[in-house]
Amino acid sequence: MNLQTTDLLLLADGETAPGEAKIPPRKPKWYDTFNYIANPDRFCRENFNKYGPIFKTGVFGGTTVFVGSATANKMTFNGDNKYTEIALPATTMEMFGEYSLFQRPELHSQRKAALAPGLTGATLTGYIPHINNIIYQGIKTWSSQKIQLYPAVDKISFDILTPLLLGISLNDSDSTTFKGLPVSSKAELKALYETYFDGFYGLLKWESPLTAYGRGIKARKKLIEFMGAVIKRRLGESGNINPTQDFLSMMLASQQENPDGIFSDTLIKNQCLLQLWGSHYEISGFVCSLIYQVGKYPQIFQRLRQEQEQILGENNNINQFSPEHLKQMIFLEATIKETLRTLPPSPTATRRLTKSVVVDGILYEKGWTLIAEPRIAHIMPEHFEQPEKFEPERFLPERNEGQMYKFIPFGGGVHACLGAQMAMIVSKVFASHLLQMFDWKITGQPKFVQFPIKRIRDDYQIEIRGSNF
Numbered sequence: 001m002n003l004q005t006t007d008l009l010l011l012a013d014g015e016t017a018p019g020e021a022k023i024p025p026r027k028p029k030w031y032d033t034f035n036y037i038a039n040p041d042r043f044c045r046e047n048f049n050k051y052g053p054i055f056k057t058g059v060f061g062g063t064t065v066f067v068g069s070a071t072a073n074k075m076t077f078n079g080d081n082k083y084t085e086i087a088l089p090a091t092t093m094e095m096f097g098e099y100s101l102f103q104r105p106e107l108h109s110q111r112k113a114a115l116a117p118g119l120t121g122a123t124l125t126g127y128i129p130h131i132n133n134i135i136y137q138g139i140k141t142w143s144s145q146k147i148q149l150y151p152a153v154d155k156i157s158f159d160i161l162t163p164l165l166l167g168i169s170l171n172d173s174d175s176t177t178f179k180g181l182p183v184s185s186k187a188e189l190k191a192l193y194e195t196y197f198d199g200f201y202g203l204l205k206w207e208s209p210l211t212a213y214g215r216g217i218k219a220r221k222k223l224i225e226f227m228g229a230v231i232k233r234r235l236g237e238s239g240n241i242n243p244t245q246d247f248l249s250m251m252l253a254s255q256q257e258n259p260d261g262i263f264s265d266t267l268i269k270n271q272c273l274l275q276l277w278g279s280h281y282e283i284s285g286f287v288c289s290l291i292y293q294v295g296k297y298p299q300i301f302q303r304l305r306q307e308q309e310q311i312l313g314e315n316n317n318i319n320q321f322s323p324e325h326l327k328q329m330i331f332l333e334a335t336i337k338e339t340l341r342t343l344p345p346s347p348t349a350t351r352r353l354t355k356s357v358v359v360d361g362i363l364y365e366k367g368w369t370l371i372a373e374p375r376i377a378h379i380m381p382e383h384f385e386q387p388e389k390f391e392p393e394r395f396l397p398e399r400n401e402g403q404m405y406k407f408i409p410f411g412g413g414v415h416a417c418l419g420a421q422m423a424m425i426v427s428k429v430f431a432s433h434l435l436q437m438f439d440w441k442i443t444g445q446p447k448f449v450q451f452p453i454k455r456i457r458d459d460y461q462i463e464i465r466g467s468n469f
């Protein structure tokens, strides 16, 4: 049998792999988890240079195979219900709760299809005026000063996403905003989210105020209670629910139309909680990386500025800024993708093999964990020409790099990110407004928080100057 094929060979329990199948190189080491968490980029790069794109580690205990080649990524992304199961730490699974898309694989595709209309297509396009307005209002206060990049972006991203996902306005000065809700201010809500987020990666599954996990679970309960009250208030309002107004409205309208369908009250509360959790930190971190990369390469900055001039003309104003304009910003889109390639915010799929499989002549044994890592896939010369260079042009049609399973910042296959289009729109609008309003300069090399989501540290500053554009 020729095993050098991308076809997947599934082994039945007790069946042995063909003799010529190889197991991935490298022995798992007890300190791999520490090295990976301390600096995932370095961990992936060093091992890739030494062993190639597929290697064994001891990350998170047991045997965890890191993969980066397109065929191995494809195998990792598409095994649900056939030969893989989700393999996240116990603390993370508890934080997700049973209504995330990572639980109940048998319900996954039905749930994902039901959620998609609130985050994609015409509904997403309808969110653009709000995204535009919040970004414009948020960054206009940035002029002529040094700003701490992450806190400034994070604040705006929370203001963009909370109304779109939780369906509440965030106006603290309006006394009706938090009326009847168990949280009394935006600051309190944001703090609860932070505590919840920290709980995801607590090492000890011990429910106590002394552990990040314990505090996270407590914050989770409060946030669910909060969402319950938001929903009750919304249902008590007069008039029909407009399903395209926000993610919450989409789910409530669907529930009203089909009370026995997928949208139970508990699912709705949990989905609001989870979508804001995932999107807020991923988007804040990513937008900062984008602003940093554009500031680092003056020629790219100039080309982006020219593109803005061509598309928006000199007489730009926020009302002119439409979905059609966004579509035309192809060099900006390529720059966003190149930032996602060079500074991917997170790893992707973490899956456990429930059966042994052979792909490309490599044996992956039942019980091993798989992690598909953009930090490997994105530095492979087989996937990207001269991968060490920052070149947005690689994503333009002439070069057309970034093919499926080779470019994986949003994962791929069955669990591909449901918010990828939203992330692209928010980052595009953000960069576009910045390019229209300011020049900016970076202030040296930033330090990054490396795990669980890569992001520039809070104290990193950029210098902002008004632009005459």
Ligand code: HEM
Pocket: 101, 102, 112, 119, 275, 276, 278, 279, 280, 282, 283, 286, 345, 346, 347, 348, 349, 350, 408, 409, 410, 411, 412, 414, 415, 416, 417, 418, 419, 420, 422, 423
């Ligand atoms: C730069 C921003 C983002 C990045 C880098 C990112 C990355 C990812 C990745 C890598 C996965 C796959 C995880 C896996 O296979 O285990 C994923 C899944 C997911 N993401 Fe995102 N994400 C981003 C923004 C968002 C936003 C804005 C939303 C929603 C508002 C969102 C919602 C989801 C959901 C629901 C899934 C699970 C899909 C499923 O299980 O089928 N993400 N994301």
